[in-house]
Amino acid sequence: MLGVIAAALGGPEVLRVTELPDPQAQPGQVVVRVRAVCVHPADLAATTGEIPTGPVLPPFLPGWDIAGEVVSVAPDTADFRVGDRVVGMIPWFVTRGAPGGYAELVAADAEWLVPLPDEMDFVSASTLPLNVQTAHQALKLLSLGWLPADASILVTGASGGVGGFATQLAVQRGYRVLAQAAHGDEEWVRGLGADEVISRAADLAGVGPVAGVLDAVPLGDAAAAAVDDGGVVVTTRPTPPIDQARGVRQDLQIIRLDRALLAELVGQVAAGKLRTRVADTMPLTEAAEAHRRVEAHGLRGKIVLIPG
Numbered sequence: 486m487l488g489v490i491a492a493a494l495g496g497p498e499v500l501r502v503t504e505l506p507d508p509q510a511q512p513g514q515v516v517v518r519v520r521a522v523c524v525h526p527a528d529l530a531a532t533t534g535e536i537p538t539g540p541v542l543p544p545f546l547p548g549w550d551i552a553g554e555v556v557s558v559a560p561d562t563a564d565f566r567v568g569d570r571v572v573g574m575i576p577w578f579v580t581r582g583a584p585g586g587y588a589e590l591v592a593a594d595a596e597w598l599v600p601l602p603d604e605m606d607f608v609s610a611s612t613l614p615l616n617v618q619t620a621h622q623a624l625k626l627l628s629l630g631w632l633p634a635d636a637s638i639l640v641t642g643a644s645g646g647v648g649g650f651a652t653q654l655a656v657q658r659g660y661r662v663l664a665q666a667a668h669g670d671e672e673w674v675r676g677l678g679a680d681e682v683i684s685r686a687a688d689l690a691g692v693g694p695v696a697g698v699l700d701a702v703p704l705g706d707a708a709a710a711a712v713d714d715g716g717v718v719v720t721t722r723p724t725p726p727i728d729q730a731r732g733v734r735q736d737l738q739i740i741r742l743d744r745a746l747l748a749e750l751v752g753q754v755a756a757g758k759l760r761t762r763v764a765d766t767m768p769l770t771e772a773a774e775a776h777r778r779v780e781a782h783g784l785r786g787k788i789v790l791i792p793g
Contacts, residue, residue: 487504487505487589487769488588489503489772490544490546495533496533497773497776497777497780500776501544507590508592510557514593514595515564515565516557516558516591517551517554518793519590520554521553521607521608521611522587522769522792523549523586523789524772524787524788525615528779529780531545544582545583546584547585548577549575549586550573550574551572551611554569555571556590570601571599572599587772599747600748601751605751605754608789609761611787611789612761613751613754615740617761618742618747618750620650620654621746623719624655626736627719634660635659637696638662639663639665639708640652641700641702642700642703643665643674643701644666645701649760650759650761662680663680663681665682665685671684673762688710689711692711694711694714696713698711700719709733709735718733718734718736721737723737763787767788769793
């Protein structure tokens, strides 16, 4: 099979299209023919050695989120059959690129995968697992501050994957959502149900005070300026500590693979209750160019790689 490995730590130039042995399903696994794999900023961080868990030694395969079809099943695995359509998240923080999703075939633990509804295409499905679970879990962490049901919260990066899903899920919960949009993305974010759309150029200190901030970018101090004293801030990456005198609870969201949650959220997208978007699709062999485009920012939606 073909795969794309990071041959060294660095920018997009370190990615190499390589022939690799076809994987075999080990106990508890299935082999998935990958039809779509999403490119995330986390993939760029892995190749540059900037992931929070510490650099991964090359060579390794990037790639968290895959959608495809089961082509073989280990004898002890009853969850799936050959031909099943699946979507799932490779817990890359555990596999550390062995395996990763940038490949034509992936040997995946069955517990990483959920069935893919017939009404959802592979490309859209591949944009879901990492971002939608992160958004849901971050919002749950935010609500541990016992926010009132109608509390006002700020979501930064609402144009992006995590922020976009967080905006929609927060609206579902009844929060008054102030969502920060990138220039030109105001209508998209408004369409996600946000009560108020905030410009990316706005001074967030003048937006609040809000009861909670889900800082999906994250912006750190700039976003924390919007939260009321005694409120809560949840970020997706480490940020500077907030002045303790303000009494703000500060939490870091670390993704946890939750199969039941993923199945529920995939179902919501399939039913039209949550929206995702794709900026472009590219062949797997053009992964380096895809990384360059993500690195340049300004995309409206995700880039998805298509193997084969």
